[in-house]
Amino acid sequence: MLDLLVYLLCGGILASGLLAVRLKSLLAASVSAGLAGLFAAVCYVLLGAPDVAMTEASIGSGLSLLFFLYAMNRMGRSKD
Amino acid sequence: MANHILMAAAVLIFSGVGLGVLRLILGPTVIDRVAAIDMLTIICISTISLYALVADRFIYLDAALVYGVLSFLGVVAVARYLERGL
Numbered sequence: 001m002l003d004l005l006v007y008l009l010c011g012g013i014l015a016s017g018l019l020a021v022r023l024k025s026l027l028a029a030s031v032s033a034g035l036a037g038l039f040a041a042v043c044y045v046l047l048g049a050p051d052v053a054m055t056e057a058s059i060g061s062g063l064s065l066l067f068f069l070y071a072m073n074r075m076g077r078s079k080d
Numbered sequence: 081m082a083n084h085i086l087m088a089a090a091v092l093i094f095s096g097v098g099l100g101v102l103r104l105i106l107g108p109t110v111i112d113r114v115a116a117i118d119m120l121t122i123i124c125i126s127t128i129s130l131y132a133l134v135a136d137r138f139i140y141l142d143a144a145l146v147y148g149v150l151s152f153l154g155v156v157a158v159a160r161y162l163e164r165g166l
Contacts, residue, residue: 062150
């Protein structure tokens with residue numbers, strides 16, 4: 001059962017990475033790039049490293065999304 | 081009995097991840113995708129909690145707690161950006 005869950009999470013990482021490359025909207029692309037980090041953090045928990053997962057979830061997914069939003073706001077919302 | 085309940089929870093998590101990724105791919109607007117990502121975050125929290133129960137290591141619940149706080153923060157930031165700029 002655990003192997004199946006890890007495979008499913010790896011499929012989620014692949015899907016969100018492809019979406020982050022392919023999506024036209026900048027906001028949706030950056031949010032789905034954060035989702036890839038979130039799935040990776042769940043994989044870290046399943047592999048037995050909860051502290052790495054906490055750091056990945058807080059910095060890789062939360063703070064980088066905030067920085068992306070701040071940069072897009074400074075860049076102007078012409079193309080959204 | 082408890083094993084059956086855990087298996088039912090795992091099946092629900094599997095189907096929830098599938099439906100959430102489907103909405104993330106198909107979603108026509110940005111708001112649909114943000115809602116799908118919020119739902120997937122909550123499913124991740126439930127996955128970690130289920131694994132903490134299965135593996136009998138309750139230190140993993142701290143990671144789930146951090147996930148909950150960050151999910152709220154991220155969705156609030158995105159909503160504020162969509163409304164009038166960060």
